Amino acid sequence: MTDNRPVNLDLATIKMPITAIVSILTRASGVFLFAAMALMIWMLDMSLASPEEFAQLKQMLTAPLSKIVLWVIVAAVIYHALAGIKHLIADFGYGETLEGGVLGARLVLILSIVLAALAGVWIW
Amino acid sequence: MVTAVTNLGRSGLYDWLVQRVSGVVLLAYFVCLTAFIVSTPDMGYEQWRGLFQHTAMRVFSVAAILSLAMHAWIGLWCVVTDYLTPRLLGPRANLYRGLASAVCGITLFTYVVWGIQIVWGN
Numbered sequence: 001m002t003d004n005r006p007v008n009l010d011l012a013t014i015k016m017p018i019t020a021i022v023s024i025l026t027r028a029s030g031v032f033l034f035a036a037m038a039l040m041i042w043m044l045d046m047s048l049a050s051p052e053e054f055a056q057l058k059q060m061l062t063a064p065l066s067k068i069v070l071w072v073i074v075a076a077v078i079y080h081a082l083a084g085i086k087h088l089i090a091d092f093g094y095g096e097t098l099e100g101g102v103l104g105a106r107l108v109l110i111l112s113i114v115l116a117a118l119a120g121v122w123i124w
Numbered sequence: 125m126v127t128a129v130t131n132l133g134r135s136g137l138y139d140w141l142v143q144r145v146s147g148v149v150l151l152a153y154f155v156c157l158t159a160f161i162v163s164t165p166d167m168g169y170e171q172w173r174g175l176f177q178h179t180a181m182r183v184f185s186v187a188a189i190l191s192l193a194m195h196a197w198i199g200l201w202c203v204v205t206d207y208l209t210p211r212l213l214g215p216r217a218n219l220y221r222g223l224a225s226a227v228c229g230i231t232l233f234t235y236v237v238w239g240i241q242i243v244w245g246n
């Protein structure tokens with residue numbers, strides 16, 4: 001394997017279409033959720049440990065900063081889930097054309113914004 | 125050449141299927157949890173703990189945490205094999221990628237043990 005083959009896919013010079021943006025955001029949200037899972041499992045642990053710790057966690061989650069962190073995690077779950085559903089739909093053969101892909105990517109972005117906004121309303 | 129030694133199933137097709145099945149399990153889990161939380165205003169400790177004392181919920185939780193580990197491994201494998209490459213990191217890329225994979229694997233294993241301990245341990 002030589003290192004000096006030409007590389008044609010220089011991401012820095014390519015204008016990203018909406019499908020590529022949705023795709024990379026799926027990866028980014030997935031990597032983020034992998035890390036955030038530590039926080040989620042820790043909260044689950046605390047919430048189930050004892051009534052005192054449950055109350056303590058509830059109290060902690062009223063702080064503005066905690067709410068922002070919680071909302072970012074929930075928004076990432078929403079986005080990643082919708083992008084995953086798009087993948088499943090594509091696996092069944094729908095939206096595999098160029099137009100279908102663009103439409104699917106737009107739907108994922110729009111629905112994510114709507115649901116993340118609703119989650120924000122619920123959290124605050 | 126591509127050496128299929130760090131991907132979960134040694135086969136792209138198998139990984140593809142595991143990624144879908146685990147994704148559906150996780151989707152169902154988060155939808156159920158969200159439905160419970162949203163439909164229970166002013167939830168107290170008893171209600172929350174009561175939910176997790178059902179055997180079905182414990183089994184569902186373990187299914188979700190195992191799905192998470194497999195799903196995250198496949199996803200992170202895709203990410204590290206795409207970005208932690210000799211072209212982007214130079215000749216020591218394989219070492220860095222191996223280390224990153226090890227960190228991911230240890231972290232996921234910790235999540236699995238921790239998660240199971242939470243739902244079955246008390």
